[in-house]
Amino acid sequence: MRHLVGPILGALLSAAPAAFAEPAAPPGPESSEPEEAQETAEPEGEAQPTAKPRALPGDEQEDQAPEPPIVPPARDTLAGHVMASAGAAWFVPFGSFENGVAQTDLIGSGPGFGLDVGIGVSRVVVLGLWGQALTLGSSDACPDCSASSLAGGPFIRYHLVQGLRFDPWLSAGLGFRSTTVRGTSEGNVSYRGIEWLRLQVGGDWYPASVLGIGPLFELDMGIYSTKPQGSIGEVAPHWQFVTGLRLTLDIPGRR
Numbered sequence: 001m002r003h004l005v006g007p008i009l010g011a012l013l014s015a016a017p018a019a020f021a022e023p024a025a026p027p028g029p030e031s032s033e034p035e036e037a038q039e040t041a042e043p044e045g046e047a048q049p050t051a052k053p054r055a056l057p058g059d060e061q062e063d064q065a066p067e068p069p070i071v072p073p074a075r076d077t078l079a080g081h082v083m084a085s086a087g088a089a090w091f092v093p094f095g096s097f098e099n100g101v102a103q104t105d106l107i108g109s110g111p112g113f114g115l116d117v118g119i120g121v122s123r124v125v126v127l128g129l130w131g132q133a134l135t136l137g138s139s140d141a142c143p144d145c146s147a148s149s150l151a152g153g154p155f156i157r158y159h160l161v162q163g164l165r166f167d168p169w170l171s172a173g174l175g176f177r178s179t180t181v182r183g184t185s186e187g188n189v190s191y192r193g194i195e196w197l198r199l200q201v202g203g204d205w206y207p208a209s210v211l212g213i214g215p216l217f218e219l220d221m222g223i224y225s226t227k228p229q230g231s232i233g234e235v236a237p238h239w240q241f242v243t244g245l246r247l248t249l250d251i252p253g254r255r
Contacts, residue, residue, distance in 0.1 A: 074163035078120035082251045083128070087114045087216060089244025091134045097181075097191050097224055098233035106181050107147040110136040114246070118157060126157040130173055130198070144183040151177035151195055151220075165254075167212065171200035177222055191224035193235075202246070209253035218242035 091112045093103040112135065118128025131152040138145045153175020160168045175195040182188045199219045204212030220240045227233070 074161075076123040077162060077254045078123050078126065078159055081120045082117070083120070083126060083248055084117045084251075085115070085246050085248040087244050087246030088112075089114060089216070089218070089242045091136065091240050091242050093136060093238065093240045095221075095238035095240075096236035097179075097238060098227055098231060099236045100233045103238055104139055105141045106139055106145045106184060107136040107142075108139045110134060110147075112149075112242070112244075114244070116155065118155070123162060124159050126159070128155055128157070129153070130155050130175065138183075142184065145181060146183060147179055147181045149177060149179040151175050153195060153198070155198065155200075157200075165207075166203055166205045166214075168203040169201075171198075171202075173198040173200075177220075177224075179224070186228065189228040190226075191228070192226040193222055193224035195220055195222035197221040204246075204248045206250070206254050209255045210250050212248035212250060214246065214248075216242075216244055216246055218244075 089112050090109060092109045093107060096102050097106070112133060114130065114132045116128055116130040118126040120126050129152065132150070134149050136147040136149065153173055155171050155173030157169050157171040160170070173195075175198060176192070177195050178190065178192045180188060180190045197220065200216055201218075202214055202216035204214040206212045218241070220242065221237055223235050223237055225235060227235075
């Protein structure tokens with residue numbers, strides 16, 4: 001027995017450190033945290049989504065506010081309408097019949113009448129023809145003189161507003177004028193020429209659908225290119241200022 005004690009004691013001493021050592025952890029699955037972090041990480045430079053701002057008091061009321069109503073344009077009371085106007089006015093001439101012969105040397109102011117007929121080509125524009133006849137009295141330099149004048153031509157008129165009883169307008173035109181002066185030292189003399197400019201400003205108030213009435217102011221300018229036989233004066237511009245009242249007939253009417 002004694003010869004077996006030595007080997008058994010040596011085996012126990014060699015196994016003692018392993019018995020007192022901590023047991024090894026059992027093998028487990030590898031951690032997947034790095035891979036998941038890699039998969040969820042976003043590439044560099046890509047914009048991060050911004051958070052929606054929180055609604056403030058009153059925002060909901062603004063979103064639900066009704067849209068403003070659309071205002072329709074005023075009813076067209078001009079296109080396709082035929083308009084005929086007749087007016088009475090007072091004419092004040094100035095300027096010259098020809099160079100060296102002023103109009104006020106032979107004639108003075110006097111009454112006249114005008115007529116125009118037009119058709120509306122849009123809601124603001126009228127195209128038409130105008131005519132004019134006037135009788136002018138004597139001047140201080142020629143108390144026996146008098147004159148008569150006829151003129152006419154095309155015009156364009158622009159109406160400023162729509163849908164109102166009062167209808168203001170501007171008009172421009174040109175034409176031809178013939179003036180005969182009687183009672184001069186040379187007898188009756190005649191002048192003819194182009195009216196280069198005929199400007200009017202006025203307005204019509206419509207107390208009824210088809211009838212308007214209103215004031216007008218006018219400025220005319222022209223040159224008499226045909227003068228009395230034997231006249232040697234150069235051509236010169238003549239002018240006249242006009243103020244008056246006119247009546248307008250509108251067909252088919254404003255309402």
